[in-house]
Amino acid sequence: MLKFDIEKREGLARVGVIHTPHGDIKTPAFVGAATRATVKALTMKEMNELGSQAILANTYHLILRPGVELIQEAGGLAEFCSWHKPTFTDSGGFQIFSLPDVKITEESVKFKSHIDGANFEITPESSMQAQWAIGADIHMAFDHLAKSEDKKDMEEAMHRTHRWLDRCVEENQKLANTAKKNHEKEQYLYAVVQGGTFNDLRAESAEYCASKNPDGFGIGGVFTAEGMDVMLKTVNSILPEDKPRHLLGMGQEPLDLFIGAEFGCDTFDCVGPTRMARNGSLYTYDGRINIKNAKYTHDFTPLMSDCDCECCKNYTKAYLHHLFKTDEITAKVLASIHNEHFVVSVTDKIRQSILDDNFQNYKKTFLARYYH
Ligand SMILES: [Zn+2]
Structure with a gap:
């Protein structure tokens, strides 16, 4: 068993x-x-x-x-x-x-x-x-x-x-x-x-x-x-x-x-996180964004400043935007790393919040910001 x-x-x-x-x-x-x-x-x-x-x-x-x-x-x-x-x-x-x-x-x-x-x-x-x-x-x-x-x-x-x-x-x-x-x-x-x-x-x-x-x-x-x-x-x-x-x-x-x-x-x-990543739809704590949007052309900040994935630690939104606009394979790779890391780490944090007797508070704070 x-x-x-x-x-x-x-x-x-x-x-x-x-x-x-x-x-x-x-x-x-x-x-x-x-x-x-x-x-x-x-x-x-x-x-x-x-x-x-x-x-x-x-x-x-x-x-x-x-x-x-x-x-x-x-x-x-x-x-x-x-x-x-x-x-x-x-x-x-x-x-x-x-x-x-x-x-x-x-x-x-x-x-x-x-x-x-x-x-x-x-x-x-x-x-x-x-x-x-x-x-x-x-x-x-x-x-x-x-x-x-x-x-x-x-x-x-x-x-x-x-x-x-x-x-x-x-x-x-x-x-x-x-x-x-x-x-x-x-x-x-x-x-x-x-x-x-x-x-x-x-x-x-x-x-x-x-x-x-x-x-x-x-x-x-x-x-x-x-x-x-x-x-x-x-x-x-x-x-x-x-x-x-x-x-x-x-x-x-x-x-x-x-x-x-x-x-x-x-x-x-769920196949959703990587599927969305390949389409340029990326998670942030403030909800999903479409990185192909023109407003990211000159945005030299990371996708999420408090994410420790390879994509956010090394690359800017402007770079990701460029990779998606030019249909580079790396766009899908970096976006998938970020989205998969996001759902894995949110679930890990849910685990920690239950251990810390803080689940309801974490849920309320997270969802209020994400679905504003
Ligand atoms: Zn990230």
Whole structure:
């Protein structure tokens, strides 16, 4: 069982440490989105230096390219991408169900690759096998994303997610037994709580997932901070306290991180911070700015004077503006370093504020300035 120590609690919020075979994650923590075994525009050295503790890769993308066998041949995800810290994989359910041509049966999901149209089929069992081959420390169960926000669709998808969870748990146990026999390192399974915006469904899903006794929990299908507090309160009051919880795909807005942590989530991941960086949308404590704006042409101050990332310590807004206007690759690199560092360090500060009994004060001050 994955080891998770809780150092401090305040309401549903907690500060803890997840112990993985590749090292510890101090929580709450922002996990870098390394969809295709890379965080876009950043090297693993840069990720390490900006303070990232863990990355999350996407099974769907890795099945298509380079194929999980190649990653296994390399010695697993951490070796393959040279990230010698904790790793997660998402099952890829979200990406597969977002494809245009998906055929879902109780047995499996059939889809065409978005790259070359090749036919693929994934079952809960094959998703577990792929994730074990990729070899991340923490896996997500293969879940079914509802086709609409309609309650009937949500309920159907949630129940299938639960039936698939049974199959994931069973397959995971087989794979874990084999790994143990071969003296390979342990890998851990998170069940994924679904149910959309319906609190009764969320409660049912949390109860079901908890009953399967996984190593931790992913909370999926959350897209906005609106109503997230109530939903997380419902879910995290039901989930066992002593197991870690990952809020899937959330963390683009600082508000997501504050609400997520306040209502009991331990880790977060989101492609938003680096995606926005590549478009020139950069975080500051006073909200996001668009560095491509003409007003930064002659601004020789750093993006944030109190940020200790490589970008802010060495470069001015005028320089960043120039790099973006001339479409230099370095623009995306420096901007991504800053944005990723921003969400990682805000989450670290949330952790510290809980330890210092100062969370509510930090939240109020931060959000008032950021969303003025
Ligand atoms: Zn910075």
